[in-house]
Amino acid sequence: MEERMPEYLHLPLQVLWFDTPELTLIAMLYIVAAILGGITWLLLIVGPILMIPYKRSQPRGFFSHLLYVFGWQRYSGYPLAAQTTFSE
Numbered sequence: 001m002e003e004r005m006p007e008y009l010h011l012p013l014q015v016l017w018f019d020t021p022e023l024t025l026i027a028m029l030y031i032v033a034a035i036l037g038g039i040t041w042l043l044l045i046v047g048p049i050l051m052i053p054y055k056r057s058q059p060r061g062f063f064s065h066l067l068y069v070f071g072w073q074r075y076s077g078y079p080l081a082a083q084t085t086f087s088e
Helices: 020-036 038-057 062-070
Strands: none
Touching: 020 038
8 A cells, every 4th residue: 555645744735726714614505504404504515605714814823722722623732721720
């Protein structure tokens, strides 16, 4: 079995001009529109038009830290985002 190594390890996965968090947003909106139907298909167009420029105007890593604050992503070795005190 042959595995391919990317040329630059620090570059994110990119499809067309979308990076991973943007593709995740589009996929989630597609699933919601497919389940609910009707006018929610407009979310598939309006959602990325509003969210992608906002995300790109924020510092690098903004989306993953936002997921951490909401509790949807865990970083090993770090306390939960809701904790106010931390002692090592």
